[in-house]
Amino acid sequence: MDFDTLRRTMIDTQIRTWDVLDPRVLAIVTEVKRELFVPTAYRHLAFADFAMPIAHGEYMWTPKMEARVLQELDLQENHRVLEIGTGTGYLTALLARLAGMVHSIEDRSDLAQQAESHLRVQDIHNAQIHVGDGSAGWDRHAPYDAICITGSLPVLPDIFKEQLAVGGRLLAIVGTGPAMRMRRITRTQQDTYESSDLFETEVPPLRHTPAPRPFVF
Template structure:
C-alpha cells in the first residue's frame, strides 16, 4: 500500500498550482502550506486532497480547487483584526484558512451534517478557537451583525441584497456570480461612509456549483 507524503503534496500544491496563478501574498501562501487539507477531505477522496480538482462533499457541494481558494483568500486581504462571515462552511477547510488569517469567523451552513463534520474536523486540528458554525439558510437569515469581510463559497445568479447589508462600511464581499459555465469571481467594495457598494472588482473566471437556492430560475421555452 502506497503511503502519501501529504507534506510534500502540500508543498507541491502551493508551488506548482497556487503560486503560478498569481497568488503571492506571503500570509496566504503560508496558510495553505501549513494547514492539513487532507484532514478535511472525505475519506474516499483523501488521496486527491492536493489535486487541481473540485472534490464532492455531499449535497451537491464541493471543496473548491486550491487555486480558486488561494485567489479568494488573497483578494479578501484579511487582516488579523477582521471579523469574517463565510456563507457555506462545506468541509471546514476554507473556514480554517479564514480563521488563521482573521480575528473571528462566523460560518453559515445549510446542511446540519456538513456543519457537524466541519466542526469536528476543526476541533480535531485545534482550529476552532475563533470559529463559530451556525446551521442556517443564509438566503433567509436575519442578522444585524456586520462584518469586515464576507466570503460566499457557492455561486449565485444575483447577489442577494442581505449579503451586502451584512458588510461594515469599508468592507468587502467575495462572490462568484453569473450563469454556468461562464461565471466571474468578484470583490464588491462597500463605501467607507454609508456601506453602499462603490466598486465591483472582477477577479477571474471560474465555474462552481450554485449556493443552494441561488441558482437561476428556469425559464420556460415556448
C-alpha cells in the first residue's frame, strides 16, 4: 500500500478540516509512521477516520483528535509531558517529537512493552514508559508543562491540575457517554486555572478511576 499517499490524504481531509493548521503538528504527523503503531490486522486502516481497536478492549484515538490535542497542548522543546494511557505509543511518539521529555503511564505491561518497541523503531529516546496506575496522576516527575489523559473521566480529579506547572496545559475527556467533552485547563497562576471545552467525543473510561458519588437529596 502507498502509505505516504494515504497519510497526505488523511492530513488534508481529516486533520486540516478540524482546524489543525500548526505547521509543526502537521510536520510531525507526516514524519511519524502511524502504520507502524497500529495492530498488523488493521494496518490497511491506519489512516481511517475511526477509533481503532487495540488490545484489552482499548482504542486508538482518531487521527484528527490526536492532531488537535497536539495543537491545543502547544508543546515546546523544553516541555515535560505526562501522558496517562500509552496504548500503542503513537501519541507518545508525537508528543516526544514536539517536547523535551515525555513520561507515559500504562497499566498493561504488554502494551507498555509493545509501545517501547514502537518508539525504538522510530528512534525516539525522550519518552519513558512507566507501568503503573496513572488514575491519580504521576507525581514522581511533577510538575508537568503538559498533561494528556487518553481515557475518559466522569469528573476530573483535582490531583491532575495540581501536577501542572504554572503556564501548563491539561487535556482531558470529561463526562459520561454519550455526553463527553474534551476539556483544556491552563494553570495561569499557582492557584488559578482557566478551563474551556473544545469539542464533543466519546472514548472508553480511564481504568481504576472511582465513579462520581451519586447526588443524595
